[in-house]
Amino acid sequence: MDPLTLVLIVAGVTCAFCWIASLITRDTSWVDRLWSIVPVVYVWIFAVAGIVAGEDAVRLLVMAVLVTAWGARLTFNFARKGGYSGMEDYRWAILRARMSPVQFQLFNVFFIVLYQNALLVLITLPAYIAFQHPLPFTGWDAAFSALFAAFLIGEFVADQQQWDFHQAKKAAGGALEPGFLTTGMFAYSRHPNFFFEQAQWWALYAIGATAAVSGGLGLWGGAVNWTILGAALLTILFIGSTIFTESITASKYPAYADYRRTTSMLVPLPPRSRRRAQAPA
Secondary structure (H helix, E strand, O other): OOHHHHHHHHHHHHHHHHHHHHHHHOOOOHHHHHOOOHHHHHHHHHHHHHHHOOOOOHHHHHHHHHHHHHHHHHHHHHHHOOOOOOOOOHHHHHHHHHOOHHHHHHHHHHHHHHHHHHHHHHOOOHHHHHHHOOOOOOHHHHHHHHHHHHHHHHHHHHHHHHHHHHHHHHHOOOOOOOOOOOOHHHHOOOOHHHHHHHHHHHHHHHHHHHHHHHOOOOOEOOOEOOOHHHHHHHHHHHHHHHHHHHHHHHHHOOOHHHHHHHOOOOOOOOOHHHHHHHOOO
16 A cells, blocks of 8 residues: 555544544544644654665654654643643634634634644655655755754743743743743744744655655756645644734733734744844944
Protein backbone atom coordinates (compact mmCIF):
# COMPACT_ATOMS: atom_id res chain seq x y z
CA MET A 1 0.00 0.00 0.00
CA ASP A 2 1.24 3.46 -0.85
CA PRO A 3 1.97 5.25 2.48
CA LEU A 4 -0.09 8.27 1.42
CA THR A 5 -3.14 6.00 1.09
CA LEU A 6 -2.57 4.72 4.62
CA VAL A 7 -2.17 8.28 5.93
CA LEU A 8 -5.47 9.28 4.30
CA ILE A 9 -7.22 6.26 5.87
CA VAL A 10 -5.91 7.19 9.33
CA ALA A 11 -6.95 10.82 8.73
CA GLY A 12 -10.45 9.70 7.73
CA VAL A 13 -10.82 7.64 10.91
CA THR A 14 -9.53 10.61 12.91
CA CYS A 15 -12.13 12.93 11.32
CA ALA A 16 -14.95 10.50 12.11
CA PHE A 17 -13.78 10.16 15.71
CA CYS A 18 -13.48 13.93 16.26
CA TRP A 19 -16.92 14.62 14.80
CA ILE A 20 -18.73 11.83 16.68
CA ALA A 21 -16.94 12.68 19.93
CA SER A 22 -17.90 16.36 19.56
CA LEU A 23 -21.57 15.39 19.20
CA ILE A 24 -21.54 13.01 22.17
CA THR A 25 -19.60 15.27 24.55
CA ARG A 26 -20.73 18.67 23.17
CA ASP A 27 -17.04 19.54 23.21
CA THR A 28 -15.41 20.61 19.93
CA SER A 29 -11.78 20.51 21.10
CA TRP A 30 -11.05 16.94 20.03
CA VAL A 31 -8.96 18.07 17.07
CA ASP A 32 -6.95 20.24 19.46
CA ARG A 33 -6.21 17.16 21.60
CA LEU A 34 -4.97 15.22 18.59
CA TRP A 35 -3.15 18.15 16.95
CA SER A 36 0.25 17.19 18.36
CA ILE A 37 -0.23 13.45 17.88
CA VAL A 38 -1.52 12.59 14.40
CA PRO A 39 1.20 14.47 12.45
CA VAL A 40 3.78 12.34 14.28
CA VAL A 41 1.89 9.21 13.20
CA TYR A 42 1.72 10.40 9.59
CA VAL A 43 5.43 11.18 9.30
CA TRP A 44 6.38 7.85 10.85
CA ILE A 45 4.15 6.07 8.33
CA PHE A 46 6.23 7.65 5.55
CA ALA A 47 9.48 6.87 7.38
CA VAL A 48 8.63 3.22 8.02
CA ALA A 49 7.51 2.84 4.40
CA GLY A 50 10.89 4.13 3.28
CA ILE A 51 12.71 1.68 5.54
CA VAL A 52 10.56 -1.24 4.41
CA ALA A 53 11.22 -0.30 0.77
CA GLY A 54 14.94 -0.72 1.47
CA GLU A 55 15.77 2.79 0.28
CA ASP A 56 18.04 5.41 1.85
CA ALA A 57 15.78 6.52 4.70
CA VAL A 58 18.13 8.81 6.66
CA ARG A 59 16.29 11.96 5.58
CA LEU A 60 12.92 10.40 6.48
CA LEU A 61 14.18 9.25 9.87
CA VAL A 62 15.52 12.73 10.66
CA MET A 63 12.17 14.24 9.67
CA ALA A 64 10.32 11.71 11.84
CA VAL A 65 12.54 12.39 14.86
CA LEU A 66 12.14 16.16 14.47
CA VAL A 67 8.35 15.94 14.21
CA THR A 68 8.27 13.55 17.17
CA ALA A 69 10.20 16.12 19.24
CA TRP A 70 7.73 18.79 18.07
CA GLY A 71 4.80 16.59 19.09
CA ALA A 72 6.26 15.70 22.49
CA ARG A 73 6.87 19.35 23.36
CA LEU A 74 3.45 20.49 22.20
CA THR A 75 1.67 17.60 23.94
CA PHE A 76 3.46 18.44 27.20
CA ASN A 77 2.55 22.12 26.97
CA PHE A 78 -1.07 21.36 26.06
CA ALA A 79 -1.39 18.84 28.90
CA ARG A 80 -0.05 21.13 31.61
CA LYS A 81 -2.58 23.79 30.58
CA GLY A 82 -5.38 21.26 31.12
CA GLY A 83 -6.00 20.47 27.47
CA TYR A 84 -6.69 16.80 28.16
CA SER A 85 -8.89 17.40 31.18
CA GLY A 86 -12.07 17.99 29.16
CA MET A 87 -11.62 21.75 28.92
CA GLU A 88 -12.88 23.16 25.61
CA ASP A 89 -11.00 25.91 23.79
CA TYR A 90 -12.56 29.18 24.99
CA ARG A 91 -12.67 30.52 21.43
CA TRP A 92 -15.11 27.80 20.34
CA ALA A 93 -17.47 28.78 23.16
CA ILE A 94 -17.38 32.40 21.98
CA LEU A 95 -18.12 31.39 18.39
CA ARG A 96 -20.90 29.06 19.53
CA ALA A 97 -22.57 32.00 21.28
CA ARG A 98 -22.37 34.08 18.08
CA MET A 99 -23.89 31.43 15.82
CA SER A 100 -27.14 29.52 15.61
CA PRO A 101 -26.88 25.79 16.51
CA VAL A 102 -27.07 24.83 12.83
CA GLN A 103 -24.40 27.35 11.82
CA PHE A 104 -22.07 26.16 14.55
CA GLN A 105 -22.50 22.50 13.62
CA LEU A 106 -21.67 23.31 10.00
CA PHE A 107 -18.62 25.22 11.25
CA ASN A 108 -17.74 22.22 13.42
CA VAL A 109 -17.92 19.73 10.55
CA PHE A 110 -16.33 21.73 7.76
CA PHE A 111 -13.73 23.83 9.60
CA ILE A 112 -12.93 22.32 12.98
CA VAL A 113 -13.06 18.68 11.89
CA LEU A 114 -12.48 18.42 8.14
CA TYR A 115 -10.34 21.48 7.36
CA GLN A 116 -8.08 21.22 10.38
CA ASN A 117 -7.55 17.47 9.97
CA ALA A 118 -6.82 17.98 6.27
CA LEU A 119 -4.28 20.61 7.26
CA LEU A 120 -2.59 18.16 9.64
CA VAL A 121 -2.10 15.83 6.69
CA LEU A 122 -0.88 18.57 4.38
CA ILE A 123 1.86 19.82 6.71
CA THR A 124 3.39 16.33 6.87
CA LEU A 125 3.49 15.74 3.10
CA PRO A 126 7.08 16.96 2.66
CA ALA A 127 7.89 13.56 4.18
CA TYR A 128 6.01 11.98 1.27
CA ILE A 129 8.23 13.93 -1.13
CA ALA A 130 11.24 12.56 0.76
CA PHE A 131 9.77 9.06 0.45
CA GLN A 132 9.42 9.52 -3.32
CA HIS A 133 13.04 10.72 -3.63
CA PRO A 134 15.11 8.45 -1.34
CA LEU A 135 18.44 10.15 -1.98
CA PRO A 136 21.38 10.67 0.41
CA PHE A 137 21.14 13.19 3.27
CA THR A 138 22.89 16.43 2.30
CA GLY A 139 24.37 19.49 3.94
CA TRP A 140 21.19 21.41 3.10
CA ASP A 141 19.17 18.76 4.93
CA ALA A 142 21.41 19.19 7.96
CA ALA A 143 21.05 22.98 7.83
CA PHE A 144 17.26 22.90 7.61
CA SER A 145 17.11 20.24 10.33
CA ALA A 146 19.21 22.46 12.61
CA LEU A 147 16.88 25.34 11.80
CA PHE A 148 13.87 23.21 12.74
CA ALA A 149 15.56 22.36 16.06
CA ALA A 150 16.33 26.04 16.71
CA PHE A 151 12.70 26.98 16.08
CA LEU A 152 11.62 24.15 18.39
CA ILE A 153 13.81 25.51 21.17
CA GLY A 154 12.48 29.02 20.53
CA GLU A 155 8.91 27.82 20.90
CA PHE A 156 9.78 25.95 24.09
CA VAL A 157 11.30 29.09 25.61
CA ALA A 158 8.35 31.28 24.56
CA ASP A 159 5.80 28.83 25.94
CA GLN A 160 7.74 28.55 29.20
CA GLN A 161 7.83 32.32 29.58
CA GLN A 162 4.09 32.46 28.98
CA TRP A 163 3.50 29.64 31.45
CA ASP A 164 5.60 31.37 34.14
CA PHE A 165 3.68 34.62 33.61
CA HIS A 166 0.28 32.96 33.95
CA GLN A 167 1.41 31.08 37.06
CA ALA A 168 2.57 34.38 38.59
CA LYS A 169 -0.71 35.99 37.56
CA LYS A 170 -2.64 33.16 39.18
CA ALA A 171 -0.58 33.51 42.37
CA ALA A 172 -1.35 37.25 42.36
CA GLY A 173 -5.09 36.55 42.43
CA GLY A 174 -5.64 36.76 38.69
CA ALA A 175 -4.46 40.35 38.29
CA LEU A 176 -0.96 41.19 37.11
CA GLU A 177 -0.38 44.40 35.20
CA PRO A 178 -0.80 44.99 32.36
CA GLY A 179 -2.73 41.70 32.23
CA PHE A 180 -0.64 40.07 29.49
CA LEU A 181 3.02 39.20 28.94
CA THR A 182 5.25 41.91 27.45
CA THR A 183 8.74 40.82 28.53
CA GLY A 184 11.26 38.25 27.32
CA MET A 185 10.48 37.09 23.79
CA PHE A 186 7.14 38.84 24.05
CA ALA A 187 8.89 42.19 23.98
CA TYR A 188 9.74 41.48 20.33
CA SER A 189 6.68 39.58 19.17
CA ARG A 190 3.14 39.45 20.51
CA HIS A 191 3.05 35.74 19.68
CA PRO A 192 6.61 34.37 19.40
CA ASN A 193 5.39 30.84 20.09
CA PHE A 194 3.05 31.10 17.09
CA PHE A 195 5.92 32.31 14.91
CA PHE A 196 8.21 29.43 15.89
CA GLU A 197 5.39 26.92 15.44
CA GLN A 198 4.84 27.98 11.83
CA ALA A 199 8.57 28.28 11.14
CA GLN A 200 9.16 24.63 12.07
CA TRP A 201 6.79 23.46 9.35
CA TRP A 202 8.42 25.74 6.80
CA ALA A 203 11.75 24.14 7.77
CA LEU A 204 10.23 20.67 7.30
CA TYR A 205 8.95 21.76 3.91
CA ALA A 206 12.48 22.87 3.03
CA ILE A 207 13.83 19.40 3.89
CA GLY A 208 11.27 17.81 1.58
CA ALA A 209 12.10 20.34 -1.12
CA THR A 210 15.78 19.45 -0.75
CA ALA A 211 14.89 15.83 -1.52
CA ALA A 212 12.97 16.93 -4.62
CA VAL A 213 15.84 19.11 -5.83
CA SER A 214 18.29 16.26 -5.23
CA GLY A 215 15.99 14.18 -7.40
CA GLY A 216 16.58 16.60 -10.26
CA LEU A 217 13.26 18.46 -10.19
CA GLY A 218 14.83 21.94 -10.16
CA LEU A 219 13.09 25.11 -8.97
CA TRP A 220 9.47 24.46 -9.97
CA GLY A 221 8.35 21.07 -8.75
CA GLY A 222 11.46 20.79 -6.61
CA ALA A 223 12.37 23.78 -4.45
CA VAL A 224 8.80 25.02 -4.97
CA ASN A 225 6.51 22.00 -5.01
CA TRP A 226 2.87 21.22 -4.25
CA THR A 227 3.48 20.35 -0.58
CA ILE A 228 4.08 24.05 0.10
CA LEU A 229 0.29 24.21 0.44
CA GLY A 230 0.49 22.76 3.95
CA ALA A 231 2.89 25.34 5.39
CA ALA A 232 1.11 28.17 3.57
CA LEU A 233 -2.36 27.18 4.81
CA LEU A 234 -1.01 26.72 8.34
CA THR A 235 0.36 30.27 8.25
CA ILE A 236 -3.00 31.60 7.01
CA LEU A 237 -4.79 29.69 9.79
CA PHE A 238 -2.47 31.08 12.44
CA ILE A 239 -2.86 34.65 11.19
CA GLY A 240 -6.66 34.36 11.23
CA SER A 241 -6.67 32.69 14.64
CA THR A 242 -4.28 35.32 16.01
CA ILE A 243 -6.46 38.20 14.80
CA PHE A 244 -9.52 36.60 16.44
CA THR A 245 -7.64 35.90 19.68
CA GLU A 246 -6.31 39.44 19.82
CA SER A 247 -9.78 40.90 19.38
CA ILE A 248 -10.76 39.08 22.57
CA THR A 249 -7.62 40.17 24.44
CA ALA A 250 -8.01 43.81 23.35
CA SER A 251 -11.57 43.85 24.67
CA LYS A 252 -10.32 42.73 28.10
CA TYR A 253 -7.17 44.84 28.47
CA PRO A 254 -7.09 48.54 27.45
CA ALA A 255 -3.27 48.53 27.44
CA TYR A 256 -3.22 45.94 24.68
CA ALA A 257 -3.83 48.58 22.00
CA ASP A 258 -0.49 50.25 22.74
CA TYR A 259 1.28 46.88 22.93
CA ARG A 260 -0.17 45.97 19.54
CA ARG A 261 0.96 49.32 18.10
CA THR A 262 4.57 48.94 19.22
CA THR A 263 5.18 45.18 18.95
CA SER A 264 5.29 42.91 15.91
CA MET A 265 2.42 40.41 15.73
CA LEU A 266 4.46 37.33 14.78
CA VAL A 267 8.01 37.84 13.49
CA PRO A 268 10.29 38.85 16.40
CA LEU A 269 11.48 42.43 15.75
CA PRO A 270 12.69 45.34 17.90
CA PRO A 271 9.73 47.33 19.28
CA ARG A 272 8.60 49.98 16.81
CA SER A 273 9.29 52.90 19.13
CA ARG A 274 12.84 51.67 19.59
CA ARG A 275 13.34 51.22 15.86
CA ARG A 276 12.19 54.81 15.27
CA ALA A 277 14.54 56.09 17.93
CA GLN A 278 17.48 54.36 16.27
CA ALA A 279 16.58 55.55 12.76
CA PRO A 280 18.96 58.18 11.27
CA ALA A 281 17.75 61.76 11.40
